[in-house]
Amino acid sequence: MGVFANNLLSGKVILITGGGSGLGREMGSRFLELGAKLAICGRREDVLRQTAEELSHGNNQGKFEIYYNTCDVRDPEQVRDLVSAVEERFGRIDVLINNAAGNFISPTERLSPRAVDAVLNIVLHGTFYMTLEVGKRWIDRQQTGTMLNIVTTYATTGSGYVVPSAAAKAGVLALTRSLAVEWAPYGIRQVAIAPGSFPTDGAWSRLSPTTSLEEKMMSRIPLGRTGSPDELADLATFLISDAGGYINGEVVTIDGGEWLRGAGQFNDLSELTAEEWDDIAKLTRKGK
Ligand code: HXC
Numbered sequence: 001m002g003v004f005a006n007n008l009l010s011g012k013v014i015l016i017t018g019g020g021s022g023l024g025r026e027m028g029s030r031f032l033e034l035g036a037k038l039a040i041c042g043r044r045e046d047v048l049r050q051t052a053e054e055l056s057h058g059n060n061q062g063k064f065e066i067y068y069n070t071c072d073v074r075d076p077e078q079v080r081d082l083v084s085a086v087e088e089r090f091g092r093i094d095v096l097i098n099n100a101a102g103n104f105i106s107p108t109e110r111l112s113p114r115a116v117d118a119v120l121n122i123v124l125h126g127t128f129y130m131t132l133e134v135g136k137r138w139i140d141r142q143q144t145g146t147m148l149n150i151v152t153t154y155a156t157t158g159s160g161y162v163v164p165s166a167a168a169k170a171g172v173l174a175l176t177r178s179l180a181v182e183w184a185p186y187g188i189r190q191v192a193i194a195p196g197s198f199p200t201d202g203a204w205s206r207l208s209p210t211t212s213l214e215e216k217m218m219s220r221i222p223l224g225r226t227g228s229p230d231e232l233a234d235l236a237t238f239l240i241s242d243a244g245g246y247i248n249g250e251v252v253t254i255d256g257g258e259w260l261r262g263a264g265q266f267n268d269l270s271e272l273t274a275e276e277w278d279d280i281a282k283l284t285r286k287g288k
Helices: 022-033 045-055 076-090 113-140 163-182 201-207 211-219 229-240 258-263 267-271 274-284
Strands: 013-017 037-042 066-070 095-098 145-150 188-195 250-254
Touching (some): 013 022, 013 113, 022 045, 022 201, 037 076, 045 066, 076 113, 113 145, 145 229, 163 188, 229 250, 258 267
Parallel strands (some): 013 037, 013 095, 095 145
16 A cells, blocks of 8 residues: 555656656656656657556556657757657646666776766756756746756765766756755755665666676665665655655655665674674773
8 A cells, every 4th residue: 555645646747757667667657646647758769658558557546647758868959849748748847857867887997988978968967958948947937846856875975886977966966956045936846866776677787787796785785675666656756745845955865774884984893793792892891
């Protein structure tokens, strides 16, 4: 059973970039169940079509309303055309979710300039173009709205081996916090989610391509498991809903405690056995 009232997002028009697969699709599915009208875009039409078909089945209150169209967020003209098409279909947009991303693991010195551009253009420029296109229209029409950016925990900490992604996501986080202040007088709210490990096909095949890398990743998560898409969809729902209406410029981390595990100086002591702790206690207690 869901945690939200069935009509929580009733009538809201929500546009999700990269909504044809992965976490974008999962969020879209939840938003539809809660009454939203959904628009998804991505680069691959066949993926979008299939997702739209699978998600549009509806519930006992009727068929779900879903619109899809191709759009490469790296191209401002495609972004403009997509936003116009969604407005034509649904009359307006209430929520923009900047979810489209590109990433892969590589030692930084192996990257070509084009490899850097590939990630920066999707993540930073794509998010910026989409935010500008939708934001300008909202401001012109004095319409209020919410923007949710999907970032990552290493947007704050940085991370080796995914440096273009880290730099781009840090930029998106700065965009979120900056516009939270600048555009708040227009009634435009900015929020972000920093997910840790959520094993979707697109991300996992690129970031944890072998079993041993996957096991290493898992061992870093204090809760001992990866996140479920439902958990991320619930968080996104709360943040974009009217219930989250006073949250502005905040990034919510959902990672099972993973980034803090890496941060605390003594956290690797979790590897010690009970016997080793007994020995250490003898050495460290007063009057040993
Ligand atoms: C090194 C690589 C590479 C790799 C591509 N390149 N993959 N270099 N290692 N694994 C280089 C290419 O050689 C080329 O440079 C340049 O990048 C562009 O490659 P293309 O394949 O032409 O790019 P394109 O088709 O635009 O694809 C973009 C992409 C791709 C980012 C490279 O992976 C993609 O489309 N991904 C979308 C989905 C995705 O990545 N999802 C995961 C998001 S997860 P040269 O110089 O040779 O021409 C995420 C969250 C992070 O972001 C948090 C997780 C915990």
